[in-house]
Every structure is written in structure tokens, then in C-alpha cells.
Amino acid sequence: MPAAYRFLDRWVVPYPIDAVYDAVGEPARYPEWWNDVFLAAEGDTGPPEPGKRISVLARGFLPYRIRFTMECVEAERPTRIRSVLTGDFDGSGEWRLHEDGEVTHCELDWRPTVNKPFVRELTPVLRPLFRANHAWTMRRGQKRILERLAHTSAHA
Numbered sequence: 001m002p003a004a005y006r007f008l009d010r011w012v013v014p015y016p017i018d019a020v021y022d023a024v025g026e027p028a029r030y031p032e033w034w035n036d037v038f039l040a041a042e043g044d045t046g047p048p049e050p051g052k053r054i055s056v057l058a059r060g061f062l063p064y065r066i067r068f069t070m071e072c073v074e075a076e077r078p079t080r081i082r083s084v085l086t087g088d089f090d091g092s093g094e095w096r097l098h099e100d101g102e103v104t105h106c107e108l109d110w111r112p113t114v115n116k117p118f119v120r121e122l123t124p125v126l127r128p129l130f131r132a133n134h135a136w137t138m139r140r141g142q143k144r145i146l147e148r149l150a151h152t153s154a155h156a
Helices: 017-024 027-033 117-154
Strands: 007-013 038-043 053-059 065-076 080-087 089-100 103-114
Touching (some): 017 089, 017 117, 027 038, 027 053, 065 089
Antiparallel strands (some): 038 053, 053 065, 065 080, 080 089
């Protein structure tokens, strides 16, 4: 069984689409607000645009860390950001956003294939645990983006 995954995560964020796009669209700043998952991020800063790359060190609740690079390959402000992944993951990730009244719906379509030997080798047995690990990181992300946007809107 290949160590390929597909995660489709959805957040409802009660803030304008532009603010949400700015937050999810700059992974170099994830350690500022999603710091319980993104331990470090280095690379191109600023709004997403094709060619920008960010190298990431991340973790979940399981006792291992993942290193990967995200390169933006498509950006359509304020509705879509698509990246390719290399490193401990190969694959793609795509944020899709749409506004509905006073909330923004975010969907992350994350399709990694795991290269990290430990995780790849254990995937056939521990796939449900690895899925739970991903779900934990995304719950943290939804909580943290709400905190981030509440803080930034209070100072606007």
C-alpha cells in the first residue's frame, strides 16, 4: 500500500475572505500563529505567487517532525492557492476559499505522499493514527486562525 494520503479539511472562519486569504496565503508566518504545529518556516515572504517557496518544519501530536518545502504554483486572490510539496512529503496542497455573508469557508485539499521512511513504512498499519495526527493539526489551525484574526482585527 503506498504511503499516499488525501485530506479534505474545512474551516468556517467568521472574517472577510481577504483577511483569511492573507493568513493562509503566507506560510512563512505560520509559526507566528500556528506555532503548535509549524515550528519553523523559512523562505519567500509576502502574498502567494507562483515560484515562491517556503521550507517548513512541522509536527503533530505524534513524536516525530516533518520537513518539507511548499512552492506556490497558482494563486488567484482571494479564492485559491495551490502548492506543490517536496521533502518528507511529495504532492500538492490547495486552499479554496469562498465568502458566504460574514463568514469565509476554507477548504484545504492536501494530497501528500510520504517519503519519510519511518512514516512510510508504518503507513499500512498506522494509517488511522496518521490521519488522526493530521486532523489534530487542522483543529489546531482552525483554532489558531480564529485567534490570529481576532487579534489583528482588534488592532486594525
